[in-house]
Amino acid sequence: AQSVAQPEDQVNVAEGNPLTVKCTYSVSGNPYLFWYVQYPNRGLQFLLKYITGDNLVKGSYGFEAEFNKSQTSFHLKKPSALVSDSALYFCAVRAPNSGGYQKVTFGIGTKLQVIP
Amino acid sequence: DAGVIQSPRHEVTEMGQEVTLRCKPISGHDYLFWYRQTMMRGLELLIYFNNNVPIDDSGMPEDRFSAKMPNASFSTLKIQPSEPRDSAVYFCASSLARFDEQFFGPGTRLTVL
Numbered sequence: 613a614q615s616v617a618q619p620e621d622q623v624n625v626a627e628g629n630p631l632t633v634k635c636t637y638s639v640s641g642n643p644y645l646f647w648y649v650q651y652p653n654r655g656l657q658f659l660l661k662y663i664t665g666d667n668l669v670k671g672s673y674g675f676e677a678e679f680n681k682s683q684t685s686f687h688l689k690k691p692s693a694l695v696s697d698s699a700l701y702f703c704a705v706r707a708p709n710s711g712g713y714q715k716v717t718f719g720i721g722t723k724l725q726v727i728p
Numbered sequence: 729d730a731g732v733i734q735s736p737r738h739e740v741t742e743m744g745q746e747v748t749l750r751c752k753p754i755s756g757h758d759y760l761f762w763y764r765q766t767m768m769r770g771l772e773l774l775i776y777f778n779n780n781v782p783i784d785d786s787g788m789p790e791d792r793f794s795a796k797m798p799n800a801s802f803s804t805l806k807i808q809p810s811e812p813r814d815s816a817v818y819f820c821a822s823s824l825a826r827f828d829e830q831f832f833g834p835g836t837r838l839t840v841l
Binding site: 644646648653654655656657658661663702706715716718719720721 | 770776784828829830833835
């Protein structure tokens with residue numbers, strides 16, 4: 613069974629500093645990996661995904677994520693945090709296509725707090 | 729496109745009452761998902777449809793929950809009878825299979841008293 617772990621319930625970072633939100637995964641085969649963001653009282657919004665190719669994936673709002681197969685990780689990063697980045701971040705994984713649709717498994721979420 | 733539309737945005741009802749949540753997916757998307765989000769359990773997939781056909785309903789918690797998709801532009805999630813433990817935010821999402829990312833609606837916050 614596939615799974616996602618987000619080891620930190622909350623990450624605090626000062627505005628202007630780099631941020632990292634951690635994610636590790638477990639899946640059979642080469643994973644499809646995603647990051648979503650949820651602002652208060654809103655639905656999840658897609659940020660970026662990794663399917664294949666370059667291990668560094670760039671996404672919306674200046675976010676990027678690095679796929680590390682040996683460490684089974686897909687950490688979300690941003691060089692300079694903004695107060696407006698404060699939100700709940702979800703990592704998600706699915707197994708590669710194998711004749712049918714594969715369900716996406718979401719992590720529990722990490723609350724990012726950017727301090728002015 | 730207006731994105732995924734859900735209604736109502738908030739629903740307060742009493743235990744035992746029937747609740748119907750509605751969703752309009754993004755036009756052209758062929759997958760539709762219903763999720764439930766709570767503090768305790770996070771985001772749970774309840775059921776998903778492909779081309780209006782239910783594919784996997786293994787996440788539906790009990791027989792009190794049912795979902796339908798009569799056409800490509802409309803889906804409902806029904807709870808009958810509702811119970812206080814059903815209180816949560818329910819999200820609908822849709823996707824184009826080949827692009828994989830899901831587009832979420834704003835959610836329906838359900839409170840069962």
